[in-house]
Amino acid sequence: MTTSQLLTSEYNPFYQTYIDKLPDEDLISILKDQKKEFVIFLKGLQEEDLKHSYAEGKWTVAQSIQHVIDTERIFQYRALTIAREDLTPIAGFDQDAYVPVSKAERRSLSSLIKEFEVVRDAGIALFESFEEEMYCKIGEASKSQLSPRAAGFILAGHQKHHLVLFKSHYGL
Template sequence: MLRSELPSSEYNPFYHTYLLALGDVDLIQELTRGKDELITLLEEIPESKLGYAYGEGKWTLAEVLLHIMDAERVFQYRALCFARNDQTPFPGFDQDEYVPHSNAASRTKASLVKEYSAIRESTLCLYNSFDKDVLKRVGVASGSRMSVRALGFIISGHQAHHVNIIRKRYL
């Protein structure tokens, strides 16, 4: 499924910037490419950079990486629920409340690579199990309609957004 096939009615406009950043990509190919890209980037980052923040009150590099993982887990869970026709509306999640409790300062690069790899592999397994009808199923998250396929592209676009910030401001 291509990003251009995703109607804007299937996601909150807040996520539009993330989706535009992807271009017209195939969902599974982009999830796979994004995994390879982030792992390569992580492997190039010196361990000493994990505690670096580019400004006062900004997240450290390790916190940004854990934020990417936390968001993917949240979006993946929503996709699973919507795929199974769970019509329970899901509240938003406050990323700023998650980060201080992430224990980022004690993480090693190896542990971050291992955890990220497991999360993305899980996302890929889940999305590879969906057929075209499942991808079109819709639920409600953060007060907006959201499709399973939109969540997959949002996972990719959210990561791409933060990878760009990492490259520009942390490295």
């Protein structure tokens, strides 16, 4: 299952920019390759980098990493819920409300890396557990249609988006 197999009816058009950042490859391969790439990037940071923000009012590096982790968990939950045919609409989440209460600025770089690895590994295991028809189920999240496969590609594209921002905006 690759990004070219996704139908635009499987996700909110807002997420197209994330999906467009991905290669037309298998979801599991993308998730595994990205995990390695992101961890290598994170291990190249210094503790003091975590406090850096590229502009007044923008998230710090630590907050952005925590946001990536939180978003992974949320989209994994969405994929699981929809794959299990729970038709309960899934509410959206306010990313800006999550950041200050995450206390990411109190975290060490090694703890953030460890959490990312564990959460991504859980996601890989989840997506590997789905049978083909489970990937194509349609549910509702944030008042839009969503399939489990779209959720997987979105979380991968979201992580890629933030890696690009770390390099382009944060200068890392």
